[in-house]
Amino acid sequence: MQNCKHSTVHEARVRSFREREMAKNLPVFSMKHLLVVSLALNVSLILRAMYEREKWSLYHALSLQQPRSSVINRCGSPEEAHVSTNKHLSISLPSLDMSTSIEAEDQDGGERIINLDHGDPTMYEKYWQQVGDKTTIVIPGWQSMSYFSDVNNICWFLEPELAKEVVRLHKVVGNAITENHHIVVGTGSTQLFQAALYALSTQDASEPISVVSAAPYYSSYPSITDCLKSQLYKWAGDAQRFDKDGPYIELVTSPNNPDGFVRRSVVNRSGGVLVHDLAYYWPQYTAISFPADHDLMLFTVSKSTGHAGMRIGWALVKDTEVAKKMTKFIELNTIGVSKDSQLRAAKVLKVVSDSCEPSNREIECFFEFSHQQMAMRWKQLRVAVKKSGLFSVPDFPPQFCTYLGRAFEPRPAFAWLKCEQDINDCESFLRSKKILTRSGKHFGFSPKYVRISIIDRDENFNLFTRRLSKIIS
Amino acid sequence: MQNCKHSTVHEARVRSFREREMAKNLPVFSMKHLLVVSLALNVSLILRAMYEREKWSLYHALSLQQPRSSVINRCGSPEEAHVSTNKHLSISLPSLDMSTSIEAEDQDGGERIINLDHGDPTMYEKYWQQVGDKTTIVIPGWQSMSYFSDVNNICWFLEPELAKEVVRLHKVVGNAITENHHIVVGTGSTQLFQAALYALSTQDASEPISVVSAAPYYSSYPSITDCLKSQLYKWAGDAQRFDKDGPYIELVTSPNNPDGFVRRSVVNRSGGVLVHDLAYYWPQYTAISFPADHDLMLFTVSKSTGHAGMRIGWALVKDTEVAKKMTKFIELNTIGVSKDSQLRAAKVLKVVSDSCEPSNREIECFFEFSHQQMAMRWKQLRVAVKKSGLFSVPDFPPQFCTYLGRAFEPRPAFAWLKCEQDINDCESFLRSKKILTRSGKHFGFSPKYVRISIIDRDENFNLFTRRLSKIIS
Numbered sequence: 001m002q003n004c005k006h007s008t009v010h011e012a013r014v015r016s017f018r019e020r021e022m023a024k025n026l027p028v029f030s031m032k033h034l035l036v037v038s039l040a041l042n043v044s045l046i047l048r049a050m051y052e053r054e055k056w057s058l059y060h061a062l063s064l065q066q067p068r069s070s071v072i073n074r075c076g077s078p079e080e081a082h083v084s085t086n087k088h089l090s091i092s093l094p095s096l097d098m099s100t101s102i103e104a105e106d107q108d109g110g111e112r113i114i115n116l117d118h119g120d121p122t123m124y125e126k127y128w129q130q131v132g133d134k135t136t137i138v139i140p141g142w143q144s145m146s147y148f149s150d151v152n153n154i155c156w157f158l159e160p161e162l163a164k165e166v167v168r169l170h171k172v173v174g175n176a177i178t179e180n181h182h183i184v185v186g187t188g189s190t191q192l193f194q195a196a197l198y199a200l201s202t203q204d205a206s207e208p209i210s211v212v213s214a215a216p217y218y219s220s221y222p223s224i225t226d227c228l229k230s231q232l233y234k235w236a237g238d239a240q241r242f243d244k245d246g247p248y249i250e251l252v253t254s255p256n257n258p259d260g261f262v263r264r265s266v267v268n269r270s271g272g273v274l275v276h277d278l279a280y281y282w283p284q285y286t287a288i289s290f291p292a293d294h295d296l297m298l299f300t301v302s303k304s305t306g307h308a309g310m311r312i313g314w315a316l317v318k319d320t321e322v323a324k325k326m327t328k329f330i331e332l333n334t335i336g337v338s339k340d341s342q343l344r345a346a347k348v349l350k351v352v353s354d355s356c357e358p359s360n361r362e363i364e365c366f367f368e369f370s371h372q373q374m375a376m377r378w379k380q381l382r383v384a385v386k387k388s389g390l391f392s393v394p395d396f397p398p399q400f401c402t403y404l405g406r407a408f409e410p411r412p413a414f415a416w417l418k419c420e421q422d423i424n425d426c427e428s429f430l431r432s433k434k435i436l437t438r439s440g441k442h443f444g445f446s447p448k449y450v451r452i453s454i455i456d457r458d459e460n461f462n463l464f465t466r467r468l469s470k471i472i473s
Numbered sequence: 474m475q476n477c478k479h480s481t482v483h484e485a486r487v488r489s490f491r492e493r494e495m496a497k498n499l500p501v502f503s504m505k506h507l508l509v510v511s512l513a514l515n516v517s518l519i520l521r522a523m524y525e526r527e528k529w530s531l532y533h534a535l536s537l538q539q540p541r542s543s544v545i546n547r548c549g550s551p552e553e554a555h556v557s558t559n560k561h562l563s564i565s566l567p568s569l570d571m572s573t574s575i576e577a578e579d580q581d582g583g584e585r586i587i588n589l590d591h592g593d594p595t596m597y598e599k600y601w602q603q604v605g606d607k608t609t610i611v612i613p614g615w616q617s618m619s620y621f622s623d624v625n626n627i628c629w630f631l632e633p634e635l636a637k638e639v640v641r642l643h644k645v646v647g648n649a650i651t652e653n654h655h656i657v658v659g660t661g662s663t664q665l666f667q668a669a670l671y672a673l674s675t676q677d678a679s680e681p682i683s684v685v686s687a688a689p690y691y692s693s694y695p696s697i698t699d700c701l702k703s704q705l706y707k708w709a710g711d712a713q714r715f716d717k718d719g720p721y722i723e724l725v726t727s728p729n730n731p732d733g734f735v736r737r738s739v740v741n742r743s744g745g746v747l748v749h750d751l752a753y754y755w756p757q758y759t760a761i762s763f764p765a766d767h768d769l770m771l772f773t774v775s776k777s778t779g780h781a782g783m784r785i786g787w788a789l790v791k792d793t794e795v796a797k798k799m800t801k802f803i804e805l806n807t808i809g810v811s812k813d814s815q816l817r818a819a820k821v822l823k824v825v826s827d828s829c830e831p832s833n834r835e836i837e838c839f840f841e842f843s844h845q846q847m848a849m850r851w852k853q854l855r856v857a858v859k860k861s862g863l864f865s866v867p868d869f870p871p872q873f874c875t876y877l878g879r880a881f882e883p884r885p886a887f888a889w890l891k892c893e894q895d896i897n898d899c900e901s902f903l904r905s906k907k908i909l910t911r912s913g914k915h916f917g918f919s920p921k922y923v924r925i926s927i928i929d930r931d932e933n934f935n936l937f938t939r940r941l942s943k944i945i946s
Contacts, residue, residue: 120619128615135614139817141824142601142608144782146593147775187660187784187807194806198701220805227805228671231702302620309617309812311660332693332700333667334660338811339782348614 114464115436116453119257119413123377123455124306127369128348134363135351137344144339154320155327157336158185165349166299166314170291172353173367173403175281177293181316182323185337186330189279189300189313193251194224194333196275196296196315199325200249201232210236210244213251214266215444216258216416218277219451221251222444238444239266246271253277255286258443258451259394260412262286279303279313284370286410287401295319303413305348305366306455310341371404374411377454377461381415384469391468392418415452421473426450433471435464587937588909589926592730592886596850596928597779600842601821607836608824610817617812627793628800630809631658638822639772639787643764645826646840646876648754650766654789655796658810659803662752662773662786666724667697667806669748669769669788672798673722674705683709683717686724687739688917689731689889691750692924694724695917711917712739719744726750728759731916731924732867733885735759752776752786757843759883760874768792776886778821778839779928783814844877847884850927850934854888857942864941865891888925894946899923906944908937 128135149159163183170176186192201209211225215238225235236242239250250272254263257280265274276294280286282304300313317323330336356365385391396410417437419426425447427439440449454461601608622632636656643649659665674682684698688711698708709715712723723745727736730753738747749767753759755777773786790796803809829838858864869883890910892899898920900912913922927934 118620120621122619125615125618128613128618131614133613137612138609139612140601140606140609141604141821142598145598145601145780146595147591147781148593149782187811190805191807203702224805227802228701229676229704231704307618308620309622309809311807311809311811329700332663332697333806334664334784336782336784338660338784338814340813340817341811344612344813351614 110467110470111434112463113434113436114460114467116456116460116464117436117438119303119453119455121302121306121308121413121455122457123373123461124370125457127364127366128306131351131355131363135348137347139340139343144343147336149336149339149342154182154323155184157327157330157339158183159339159342159346161346162312162314162342162349165346165353168353169349170316172356173283173288174291175283175288175403176278176297176299176316177291178316181297181318182320184315184317184323184326184330185342186313186315187334187337188302188311189277189298189315190220190224191330191333191337192298192313192315192326193221193275193277195326195329196298196322197225197230197233197249198329199322200273200275200296202247203232205232205247207246208232208234210234210242210246210248211251212236212239212242212248212267213253214239214263216256216440216449217251217444218253218257219438219442242267248272249275251275251277253279255280255410255412258414258438258440258449259416260285260396260410260414261394262289262399262410280413283367283401283403284374285412287399287408288403289399290402296322301345301348303455305352307345307348310345311338312341312345367403371408371411374413374454375408378409378411380461380465381454381468384465385417387469388471388473390420390423390471390473392420411454413453413455415454416449417452418449424448433467435467583940584907585936586907586909587933587940589929589933589937590909590911592776592926592928594775594779594781594886594928595930596846596934597843598930600837600839601779604824604828604836607827608821610820612813612816617816620809622809622812622815627655627796628657630800630803630812631656632812632815632819634819635785635787635815635822638819638826641826642822643789645829646756646761647764648756648761648876649751649770649772649789650764651789654770654791655793657788657790657796657799657803658815659786659788660807660810661775661784662750662771662788663693663697664803664806664810665771665786665788665799666694666748666750668799668802669771669795670698670703670706670722671802672795673746673748673769675720676705678705678720680719681705681707683707683715683719683721684724685709685712685715685721685740686726687712687736689729689913689922690724690917691726691730692911692915715740721745722748724748724750726752728753728883728885731887731911731913731922732889733758733869733883733887734867735762735872735883753886756840756874756876757847758885760872760881761876762872763875769795774818774821776928778825780818780821783818784811785814785818840876844881844884847886847927848881851882851884853934853938854927854941857938858890860942861944861946863893863896863944863946865893884927886926886928888927889922890925891922897921906940908940 147157149157153160153163162185166183167178170178184192184195186195197211208231211221211233213221217238222235222237225233233249236244236248242248248267248269248271250265250267252263252265252274254276255261256263257277260280265272274294274296276292276297278292278297279300280303281288281292281299285303295318297316298313299316301310302308302313315326317326352366354360355363356367381393385393393415398407398409400407417426419429423429425439427437427447427450430437430450435452437450437452439447440451441447443449443451452464456464620630622630626633626636635658639656640651643651657665657668659668670684681704684694684706686694690711695708695710698706706722709717709721715721721740721742721744723738723740725736725738725747727749728734729736730750733753738745747767747769749765749770751765751770752773753776754761754765754772758776768791770789771786772789774783775781775786788799790799825839827833828836829840854866858866866888871880871882873880890899892902896902898912900910900920900923903910903923908925910923910925912920913924914920916922916924925937929937
C-alpha cells in the first residue's frame, strides 16, 4: 500500500514538475499552454482522488480481515481452518439426511477419534462468525492495568459493564431474578462453586460441612471439593442417600449435568443450604418456566454463549455476608478475575440481548438460533440411536417456555446415553469404536451410562451420529 | 466529520456545476472559457485532496482517542481522568523539586486519602499510553471459544503465542533459564503459588507439609496457604525460626516483597523443596546478576509490565510430574486461564522485547523507561524521608546488572519504611495523616515498619512524598 501510494504520488509529481519545466522554457505563456498545464493538473488530481478512495476501501477491508484470519489460524489444524472459513461463508444447520457425515465418515474410514468427553461448546462458533464484527473487542495496551474495577462494589473486581449486561440478559430471558442479589464474578463458575463452599462453611467448625448432590451429579463436584482435603468442607456423595445429621450444602444443578432433567433439592432437612448451579438454564437447552430466585445461583458464559475460553462466570447472591466471603475467596485465590475477559463477556452478552430485542432486524436472535440448532441435533441423535438399536437416551416431557412462548422438549447440552443389552461398561465399549465419552461411574451412577457432548462442532457431531448409527447389535 | 465532508464536496460540486452552466450558456467555447473551467476544476480537486488528507488524519486521531477515553472513564474520578489525559500529551518523569506535588497538596489541603496499601502498578500506564496502538489487541467474537489451547502441551490451556513470548523475554533480559523448564500459565502468580503447594505436597501424607518463608515475608502467603484449612499443606511461619523435622516447602521471594532485598533459601535441610517467587526479578527493580535456573520459578505480568488487571502469571518448572500436577490444580480450580488475557499478555511481552531490541528506534526500551522512573521515585522518596527526619528506608549496595551493563542500587516496588523514635505502630501513625499503608505485623515483622507501594500513579506518589516530607518530629 505504501509503495502504491508513493508510486502514484510520485507519478503525479513528476507530471506536474515536467509541466512546470515546460512552461518555464517557453518565452511567454500562451493561453493554450496554460490550458494544457491546467488540464494536466486536473488529470493528476483526479488520479490522486481515485487513489485516496482506493486506499480508504483497502484500509477498511484490511481492518476487517486481519483479526478473522488470525482466528482461523488458531482454531486447529489447516483442515479445520478450511472448514471454519467455509462455515463462515455459508452457515447452515446440519442436514438430517446425514449426507455430510456420510461423506466425512467415508473419508475417515471410522479411524478418526471422536472426542466428546468434554463439553467444549464449539458448536456456537458459527453463530458468532455469522454475527461478525459486532462482538469484536479492541483493548489498547494501557487499559485495565489496575487490580481494581469498582471499589464501591462488594465485588471490587467486577467490571460495571459486565454487571449491567448480566442484569439486562436475565431480564430479557426471564430466567433469574437479579433484584436483591449481589453479582460476584468468577474465573468460570468452577471458581464460584469453590467460593460458595468457602462462604457457606464455618471457619471454626468441629468437622467439615458435608457437600452433596443427587446422582447422577456433575463429575467434577467430588474432585473439586476434595482436591485440597479441606477441613472446611467434604464431599459426602449422593444427596438421595445422605442421612448424616448436621449442616450440609446441597448442590442443585438444573437442568442437570449429565442427564438434562429439571431438578429441585432432595434432602430437605434443617441445617442445609442450597447452591443452584443454573449453567444450563437457558432457552436452547430447556424451557424457561419461571425466573429463578434462589439464594445462591451460578451461571457461566461457557454454556450460555459458548465462550468457554473466556473463563467467566457469575453468581447471584442474596446474602450480603455470603457475597463478601465469596469475594474474599476469589481475592485470595486469584486476586480478582481477568478484566479483558470481563469486558469481552460484557460485549458478548450485550449482543445476545440486542439480537433478541423485538426491534432487531439485523441478526438472528441468539437463542432462536441455538434452540433450533439443539433441536436438530437431538433429532439427528435420536435417529442414530434408533437405527443402531443398542442404545437409549432419556425422553423428556414437553414444557412451556415463557421466553419462547411455546412448549418444547428439553434438548440438553449432553446426551446421557445408556448401553442396552449386555454391555456393562458403555465407556469402554464406545472407546473401542473410537468414540471418547465419560463413564456414568464418574457421575456416581452406573457404568452402563455415558455422558456425550452435544455441543461440539458440526463435523464432529455428524461423524459421531453416523458412526453411532452403524453400531448394530 | 460527515457534515464537513458533505459541505466541502457540495461546495466544490456547486462551483463546478455553476461553471459548467456558464459554459453552456455561451454560444461557443473560447480558449479562455475552457481555461477558466479547467482552473476551477483544479481548485475543486485540490480542495477534495485537502479534505481527504484531513479525513485520514482525523480517522487516525479518533481511533487512538476512542479507547483512551473509555479507559480514562474507567480509571477513576474525572479529576484523575484529566490528569491522565495531560500526562499522555506530555510524558515526563516526576520533578524532583516537588513543584507538582506542592500544587497538588495545596489544592488538596492534606485531606485526600492516599492509598498505597496495595501494589497496584498504575505507574506503568503512561508508558503504555506512549507506546500507543502497538499493544492494542483485537479479539473477534468467535475467537478463543474452546477450553483448549494446545492439546499437545502438558499445560493444555497455555496459548502457544504466550509461551513463545515468555521464552523470548527471558532470553532478552537474561533473568531466567527457560530451557529444560515447562511453562505453566496461571490466573496471576497467586494461583500458581497454590498450584505449586498442591503439586509439591503428598496426597496421602500423615500430616500437612510445612510452608515457610523468611520474615518479613509477603503478607498474603499465610492467608492463601491456610485459607481452606488444607490437610495437604500448612503455614509454618518464619523460615529462620523453622526447626521442625520432616518435609517442608520454603518460599524464596527475590527481590523480596516487602523489603526489596535479594534472597536465598535459609532453611537448608533435607526434605525441603523451594519455590522461587521472582515476580520482581526485572531490571526496573533490581540488578540482573545471573539467569535464574531454579526448579520452580514464578513470574507475573502484574509486576513485570504493570498489567495487573490481566491476571496472568507463569511458572517455569523443571520436573515434568510437578508441571503436570500444577496443571491439574488449575484445571480443577478454574478449568484453565483466560485466553483473552493470555493473547493480550503475549502481545504486551512481544512489544517489551521489541522495544529493547538494539535495532529498535521507534519506542523507548520498556526497561530503560521503568528503570529511570523507579530511580527518580526512590530519589524523591529519600529526599522526603530525610526532610521529615521521622522515618528511614533501607540502603542497598549497588550491584552490577548484566542486562543494563552497569551497576546500580536496587529500587524495589515497595518502600519498607520504618517509623523512628517512639512511634511503635507506624501504620496507625500514617493513617492519622491519611496515608494508607500495610503494617509490618502482616509480614511477620515489627509494627514499627510499613510497606508502601512505589508503583502508583505520579499524582498519588507526588502527593505522598510531599505529605511525608512535612511530617516532622
